[in-house]
Amino acid sequence: MKAVVCYRRGSPEVMEIIEVDKPVPRSNEVLVKIHASAVTAVDTSYRRPVGNISEGKPRPRRLGYYLTGEVEEVGREVKKFKRGDSVYGGDVLSPGAYAEYKCLKENGILVRKPENISYEEAVTIPYAGCTALPFLRTIGRIKKGQKVLVIGASGGIGIIAIQLARYFGAEVTGVCSTAGVEMVKSLGVTEVIDYSQVDFTRNGKTYDIIFDTPARSSFSRCKNSLTKNGKYLTTIPWPKDLLQMFWTLVLSRKKAIFAPxxxxxxxxxxxxxxxxxELIENGHIKPIVDRIYPLEQIVEAHRYAENEPKRGNIVISMV
Incomplete structure (x- = not known):
């Protein structure tokens, strides 16, 4: 079968498509014929160099973390899934989704796909949804009537975060590039801020939650835009923010929060x-796909993900 590997970290061009053996499921695994995978921040980060750290002897690294597809075979102990089930899932600890097939554990991160969305839409949910939901519901403790600002509103996490915040009854403002303004408006936000035209930290407005989905801002920059008990949530804690996160836990009602x-x-x-x-099936969440690339254009897909303004998710099609 075809699979994407890289023998060293670097630009998108380090990725190669090679032939590897089709996997055979163990007794507690299912074999999924992959229909689609996604290009997320996790995928591009895993591929890029890490400073000047030497990697030692080159070895092939399998790429891709999230997938959707059809169960082709099940191990003898598997009870939850059967051949023909449409499923999606994936995990940051188990790469290899940029391929035609992959085995996953029955009790791993794998669920049936809702019937009202496509394979390409479904593959955007595991990363974006499993990031946005716990950040807002568990860490942010979002409440009805709160004002929420989503930075990176037109990206994968931002799109889900907006729809979740609205579901929980919040008033949502989205910050995005010019290219994403109309799409973000379509999600029902109260306001869209084009960051190339307006600096939200200088508009005099305050928010109960600021969710920095691409981790491009900082607590120090955003703190004056938080209400007295406001929370700044970020997906990646930059070194300059770590000390502030500690001090805010002790000295301030305003909080800077990161969680892995x-x-x-x-x-x-x-x-x-x-x-x-449930939210997808009831129409509360609609995944948005920006572009779909065939597996053979994996380099172009990563290049687009890293260099162009987002208007949804970027998907790799295997069929």
Whole structure:
């Protein structure tokens, strides 16, 4: 089967498509014929160099973390899934989704796909949904009537965060590029701020939650835009923010908060996906796809993800 690997970290051009053996499921695994995968920040980060750290002897690294597809074969102990089930899932600890097939554990991060969305739409949910939901519901403790600002509103996490915040009854403002303004408006936000035209930190408005989905801002920059008990949530804590996060826990009602959502246990993520499935089936969440690339254009897909303004999710099609 075809699979994407890289022998060293670097630009998108380090990725190669090679032929590898089709995997065989163990007794507690299912074999998924992959229909689509996604290009997320996790994927591009794993591929890029890490400073000047030497990697030692080159070795092939499998790429891709999230997938959707059809169960082709099940191990003898598998009870939850059967051949022909449409499923989606994936995990940051288990790469290899940029391929035609992949085995996943029955009790891993894998659920059935809602019937009212496509394979390409479904593959955007595991990363974006399992990041946005716990940040807003568990860490941010979002409440009805609160004012929420979403930075990176037209990106994968931002799109889900907006729809979740509205579901929880919040008043939502989205910050995005010019290219994403109309799409973000279509999500029902109260206001859209084009960051190339307006600096939200200088407009005099305050928010109960500022969710910095691409981690491009900072607590120090955003703190004056928070209400007295406001929270700044970020997906990546920059070094300059770490000390501030500690001090805000002790000295300030305003909080800067980071949590490693990708490292949560599988059962927690499965519960989140089950909840997100309900919202999708009831029309509260609609995934948005910006572009779909065939596997053969994986380099172009990563290049677009890193260099162009987002208007949704970027998907890799295997069929």
């Amino acid at each position: 959502m990708g490292l949560r246990p599988s059962f927690s993520k499965r519960k989140d996906l089950a909840f997100l499935n």
